[in-house]
Amino acid sequence: MKSIRDLLAEHPVFGSLDSSLLELMSGCGRNEHFDSGAQILREGADADHFYLLRSGRVALEVAIPHRGIIVIETLGPSEILGVSWPFPPYRWAFDAKAIEPTSAISIDAACLRRKCEEDPVLGYQVFSRFAQLMRDRLQATRLQLLDVYGSHAG
Amino acid sequence: MPADPSFLNGQAPMVPIAYRVEWRRQDLPDTVTLGIAPVEAPLATPTPGQFMMVWAFGVGEVPLSVSGIGEDGRLEHTVRNVGAVTAALSRARPGEIVGVRGPYGAGWDLDRATGRDLLIVAGGLGLAPLRPAMLEALAERHRFGRMALLVGARDPQSLLYTEELEQWRGRFDIEVEVTVDAAPPSWRGDVGVVTKLLGRAPVDYAGATAIVCGPEVMMRFVAIGLTDAGVPPHEIWLSMERNMRCGIGHCGHCQLGPEFICKDGPVLSWTRMEKPMMVRER
Numbered sequence: 415m416k417s418i419r420d421l422l423a424e425h426p427v428f429g430s431l432d433s434s435l436l437e438l439m440s441g442c443g444r445n446e447h448f449d450s451g452a453q454i455l456r457e458g459a460d461a462d463h464f465y466l467l468r469s470g471r472v473a474l475e476v477a478i479p480h481r482g483i484i485v486i487e488t489l490g491p492s493e494i495l496g497v498s499w500p501f502p503p504y505r506w507a508f509d510a511k512a513i514e515p516t517s518a519i520s521i522d523a524a525c526l527r528r529k530c531e532e533d534p535v536l537g538y539q540v541f542s543r544f545a546q547l548m549r550d551r552l553q554a555t556r557l558q559l560l561d562v563y564g565s566h567a568g
Numbered sequence: 569m570p571a572d573p574s575f576l577n578g579q580a581p582m583v584p585i586a587y588r589v590e591w592r593r594q595d596l597p598d599t600v601t602l603g604i605a606p607v608e609a610p611l612a613t614p615t616p617g618q619f620m621m622v623w624a625f626g627v628g629e630v631p632l633s634v635s636g637i638g639e640d641g642r643l644e645h646t647v648r649n650v651g652a653v654t655a656a657l658s659r660a661r662p663g664e665i666v667g668v669r670g671p672y673g674a675g676w677d678l679d680r681a682t683g684r685d686l687l688i689v690a691g692g693l694g695l696a697p698l699r700p701a702m703l704e705a706l707a708e709r710h711r712f713g714r715m716a717l718l719v720g721a722r723d724p725q726s727l728l729y730t731e732e733l734e735q736w737r738g739r740f741d742i743e744v745e746v747t748v749d750a751a752p753p754s755w756r757g758d759v760g761v762v763t764k765l766l767g768r769a770p771v772d773y774a775g776a777t778a779i780v781c782g783p784e785v786m787m788r789f790v791a792i793g794l795t796d797a798g799v800p801p802h803e804i805w806l807s808m809e810r811n812m813r814c815g816i817g818h819c820g821h822c823q824l825g826p827e828f829i830c831k832d833g834p835v836l837s838w839t840r841m842e843k844p845m846m847v848r849e850r
Contacts, residue, residue, distance in 0.1 A: 475753065485751045488759045490768075513756070557761045558749045562783040563692035563722040 418443040421519055425466050426492050427543050435536050442525035448472075448512040455496060455510035462504070463520050464496030470516025475509040487554075488513070497548055499523035500541065582814070584623045584667030585611055587643070589660045595728055599693065600658050601635060601646045604666060610641020611668060616700035617675025617779075617807060617835045620645070621815050623667030624656035631812035631830070632657075633697035634671070643668070646696035646728065672815040673834050676701040676805060678711075681777035685713040687769055687799070689790050691720045691762055691782020695728045697807050697834075698781050702736075709741055713776075716743040716769035720762025720786065723748050724755045743770055762786065763793045773798035779835075781807040788845050791838045804838035 419440035422428050428439065446465070448454055454465065454472060465472075472495050474487045486508065489495050495518070498506050504523065530537035587604040594600050614620065614634045622645060623629045630653045636644025649658040660666060678686075678701060686705055690698050705712060717736060721727045727746065737744040745765045747758035758765070762782075778794050780787050787806045794804050810822035810829040817831030825844035827833060 471758075473753065473759065483753050485753060485755060485759045488747075488757075490758075511753075554761045554764060557763065557786075557789060560785060561722065561749070562786045563720070563726060563749070 418445070418519060421445075421468065422466070425519070427466070427494060427547070431539055435533075435539055438529055438533060438536055439521070439526065439540070442522045442529065443519045444522075446518050446520040448516045448518070450512055450515050452512045452516075453509065454512060454516075455506045455508065457506055457509050459506050460504060461496060461499040461506050462523050464494065464499045464523060465518035465520055467491055467493050467495055468517045468519065470512060470514040470518075472510050472516055473513045475511060477509070483509075487551075494547055496523075497544060497551070500527065500544060582669065582816075584621070584629075584669045585609075586665050587668045589662050589664045589666065590642070591662055592660065595646065596648075596726060598650075598658075599646060599648045599728070601644055602657065602660060602666075603636070603638070603642065603644050604668070605638075605643075606641040606668075607665065612671060613637060613641070614643070614671030614700075615675040616678070616704055617697055618671040618673050619697075619812070619815075619830075619834060620668050620670035621672070621812070622657065624653050624660070625665070625667060627656040628653040629667070630654055630657070631672075631815065633807070633834075635696040635699050636703075637700050646693065648693055670815060672812075673830055674832065674836075676779050676807075676835055678704060681705075681779075681803075682711045683713065684803070685771040685773075685776035686715045687771055687773075687776045687778040687794075688715075688717045689720075689762065689766075689778060689780040689782070689794075690717070691786040691790075692722065692726065693728065694780075694782030694786075694807070695719060696781075698779065699729065699732075701779060706736070706739075706742070714743070714771045715741065716745070716771050718762060718765040718769060719744070719746045720765070720782070721746070721748050722750075724751050724757070745769065761789075763789050766790070766793045766797055774800070777803045777805070779805045779807075784809065784845065791842070791845075795838070801838045801842065805835050806838060806841055807835050808833045808841065810834075 472489045473485045475483050477483050586607040590605050591603040619631050619633045621629050622632045632645040635646040647654050647657045649655045747760050751759050778799050780790050791804050808829045812830040813819045813821040815830050817828035822829040
């Protein structure tokens, strides 16, 4: 059975971390499995973990009055669920639900924040990866906002 | 301007030929597909990616990509109701006559993709002009390496050709990924922009040819994403949409930079389109 460190080393986002940093980070991680339909994140709840998805699929959802629940993004293997954990007040902005049986490495956010404070090299490596992730998501969100497929697109 | 008239295929380029509407299918609330057949001799058979100029008599003429190529000159056109002419065409019922001239322009060159992986990327109604290329590639599947179809749409209700998408998804020799910008929880597919699918397709990006059709801004982001993923710029082919009028490069309405989209395109490589597409237009 693979260790958390081995699984982290295989992940496209964190696999390139130095061995010692992988070791440090893996101390905050554990394997977790969610059945289809399981609620993983709840809007407004403590952002106390984030997840490196290994298999399955997760829907990010928002409940809109009079419109019901809207899925705003789906995430799959190799993607990261949860980007609110590094920033105060450490609360989730959206709901997240497993729409397939999903396996993930769950990272204890408080543990990793503390290690990042103590080791600036780890902090830089982790936060630069999250900055890239958030840039990609911001660009994708802007593209979604353009509503390029609307009838005005011709 | 070209001196060689061979691209006209010997036909009078501005004279529409009568075609009869054989069937009409309501694809989306604002979009129909018309199956038409020549009343007499057919026009030359279009290649995938070419377009026709289609008349609604008494109303006007619009360029329409070909979404299906049948036998005996039969054609399929998928029409979104966005103006007077497309509204009239959308209302056409079986038995009615429309005028057609063409085919015009350069289509998808699938021959140059032979032996390579083939990536087909469609956004919204962009699946319509890609459909004949998709069908041709599937009919001659052995010619290509790995194949993937990536489709983006506004929401699940805006997806074209859903039955065919399901059939293609059931094949083992092509990867089909569909994503929408937003969806209710009952949607079992992906949610997110189509560019997100690019890294996921199981193809060798450096050895792939990509054919792309959709709104221009979507194609721009897709082309950038494809080059980032390793697809050579000259192997990225986009179907451009401009204000085609004459269809033969005379009137200049569709000029974009040095290209006449109706004659040099509508399918053009990212190598040729990158600079013109980066120019800001009003």
